[in-house]
Amino acid sequence: MATTIHKPPTIDRERLPSQGSGNGGWRNLAPASGDLRRVKDSSPPPASTGIWVGLAAITMSFAAFTSAMIVRQGTAPLVHITLPPVLYLNTLLIIASSVTLELSRRQIAAFMGGVHDRDHSAIPSRWLYVTLFLGLLFVAGQTFAWIQLKSQGFGLATNISYSFFYVLTVAHALHVFGGLGGLIRVIGKVHHSVLRRSTLDATSRYWHFMGALWVYLLLLLWIKL
C-alpha cells in the first residue's frame, strides 16, 4: 500500500534522548503501512520502560536464588531455623514506606498536574522524607537481625539454611540501598525544581517492588526454613 508523504520533522532540541527522542515508541506504534498522521508526536519516556526491564532482571536473579533453594532441598531437607522476630516489624516498615511513597507520588503528581500550582509554599516532599526515614529504619532493622543472629552464633557458614537466609536478605538489602539512592535523588530534584514525572514514577515502582519482593522473601524463608 502506498504511504502518505510528510515533511521530515527537525530534531526537537528540547527533548533529551532519555525522554524519548523517537516517536515510534512502544505504546505509539506506527502502522506498518498507512497514514503516519496516526502517530502521536512523542513516545513515552524510556525510564518508564527501563524500570520494568530492570525489575525483570532483578526478578530473574531472585528466581535463581529461589530455585537454588528448591534444588538444594531436593537433595536433602533444609535445616529448620527460627527467623528473628524483628523481621516481622521490618515487614510492616517497608509496607508502610510504600504507602507513604504512594501518598507522596499522588501529591506531587497532582502538583505537577497543575492542581496546586499556585500554592508555592506547599512543596510536596514531606511524605518523601517519611518514606526515606522508613526505608532507613528497614535497613537498620535488617542489620539488627543479622547482628542478633551473629551474636547467637549463627553465621553465614553455620549451615545451608543460614547461608540462604543471609544471601537472600543481604541481596535484598543491597537492592533497597538502590531504592534509597533513588529516593534521595528524587528529593534532590524536588528541591532543585528539575523532577520529571517519569523519574518519580520509576522510583516509586522500584520501591513498591522492593516491598513486594521482601514480602515474597519472608514467606519463602518462613515456608522453606
Place this chain on the structure above:
Amino acid sequence: MHDMSTHAVPHGAPTSFIRKHVFSIDHKVIGKQYYALALVAALVGMFLSWLMRIHLGWGSFAIPGLHLLSKNGAPGDVMTPEYYLQLMTMHGTIMVFFVLTTAPFAAFGNFFLPIQTGAEDMPFPHFNMMSFWVTFTAFLPIVASFFVSDGPTLGGWTQYAPLSAIGSAGGPGEGWGVILWATSICLFCIGQLLGSLNFITTTLDMRCKGMSLMRLPLTAWAWFITSVMGLTAFAVLMPACILLILDHVAGTSFFVASNLVINDQMLAHSGGSTLLWQHLFWFFGHPEVYIAIVPGMGIVSHILITNMRRPMLSHRVLIYSMGALAALSYMVYGHHMFVSGMNPVSSLAFSFPTLVITIPSTIVVLIWLGSLYGSKLRINSASLFSLGFISMFISGGVSGFFLAQPSIDIMLHATYFVVGHFHLVMGVAAMFGIFAGTYFWFPKMTGRMMNETLGKVHFVMSFIGAYCIFMPFHYLGIAGNVRRYQAFTDDYLIPLIPVHKFITIAALFTGLAQLIFLYNLIHSRFWGKMAPNDNPWEGTSLEWSTATPPPHNNFGDKMPVVYHDPYQYSVEGASADYVMQTSPEQLKNANEEK
C-alpha cells in the same frame, strides 16, 4: 515557580580526548570499544588454542618461551597436564564471554541499533558507558589469573562443582583462580545487564517516526531478541557466581555435598548440592549459545538481502523463528546434564524441546537457502562470510540431532564429537558472522573500505581451515576420543594421534588467515581506500541514510522518517533498484508482508 518539567538540551558532542575516546557516552564509540576488546580477547583466545593444539599433536615439544607464561605450568617449556586444562579453561571463557558475546551483540549492536531504529543515542547513555567499562574491568581478573601463584582455574568454562567450589584442594588454580574467574564473570554479567537494558528500551521506545516494529531490519530484531535473552540469562549466572565466591571466601557449602573426601582428607564443607551449579549454570549456558548466534543470524540475513537485491522469503517468519529459538533455549538446558545423574524422566523432558528447537532453526536455514536459490548474489567478503556462516550453522547443527537424544548422548557426551558440534555451530558460525559484519559495516564505522582481495583470501583460508579442524573432531568423538585429555596414551587413542597432528596443522593454518584479517583491519583503518559514498553497498536501512562516519547525534539536523519496510529491493515500478526506508517515494508493489 517549582517547575517539574524542565528540559535540558541533548548531550552535546564531547570535546576532550577522554570524553570522546575513553569515557564516552556515544553509543558508536562504545560499540568500537567493545569491538576492540573482543579483538584483543580473540587474539588471546586463539593464541591459547595454538598452545593447546601444539601440545596435543606433539606432547613433548618444548614451545619456546612458554615457561615465561608460567614457571610451574610449563617447566622446560612443556606444559603440565594441569596447565593444559588451565589454558583450555581460559580459552573457553575468553572466547565465549569476551568474543562471541561481546563482538556480535555488544559491539555491532551498540554501534548500529540506535542508528537502525532512528534514535539519537541509547536512552541511558551513562549506563551504556558503564556497561563497557564494567565489561572491560571483568577482563582484568581473567588476565590476572595467569599471574597468580598457581595460575588460572582448570575447571573448564563451565566450572562444574564440586571441583570449582572446594578451593585449592581441587588442584592448581582452584583457589584464587576460581575466585578471579567468578569475579570476572560476575562483573561481565553486570556489564551485559546494563547493555541489555539499553538495547531493549532503545528498541521499544526510541524508534523514529514511522519505524514500526516490523519495519525494523532483521539485525535490530536479532539484537533485541538477544538482549531479552541476555537480561534473563545473565541475571541468573550472576547469583550463581556470587554463591560460588561465597563457597570460597565465606566457608559456605552451596555446591559441596557433605563428606566429600579429596586426597584422603574429608572437606569441611557440608550440606550443599553438586547438581545445583549445573542447573544454575546451564539455565544461563544454553541461552548463551543463542546469545552468541542470534546476532549472527540477523547480521548475515541483513547482508545477504543487500547482496541478493531482494528480501528474504519471509521477514516475519525469520523474526518469529529467532524469537522461538530464544524462548525454547530456556527449556532445553537440561540436555547438557544427561550424564550428570538427573532422573531419566527429566532427560526425556529436556530431550523433547531440544528436538523441537531444531524446527525454528531449520525454518531459518530453509528461508536462507530458499531466498538464495536463483538469486544473483553479489560476491564480496561480507556475502562470502555470510554463506560460510550458513554452512557452519548447518554442519554444526546437524550433529545436534544426535546429541539431543539421551541414548546417543551418553556415548558421545564427553568426547570430541561435542567439541566439534559446538565449535562449528556456536564458535565458528558466530565468528563468521562477526567477520561478515566487519567487512560489511567497516565503511560506515570508519569511512574507509577494507581490502576485498585480502578479505576473500581470508574467507577461503578460514572456510577450508575451519572444516579441516572441526570435521575430524566428530570422527575422533565417534572413535571414543575423550575430550579434555592432554595426552593420548591408551591403546585405542594412540592410532588417533595423526588426526590430532593434522588438526593442529589446520589450526595453525587457520590462525594465519586471522592474521591476514588483522592486517587488513588495521591497514584499512588508517590507509584503506576511502568509502566512495555514504552507501557503498546500496543498502536501504537507516545506517545507510546518514553520513559516513555518522555524526554525533547520528542524523545531523533532521530526524529520519521511515516510510517503508526495511528491504525494498528490486521493487517493480520503483525509480531505482533499491528504495531507502527514508525515501518518501510511493511504491505500488512494495515488499511488504501483510
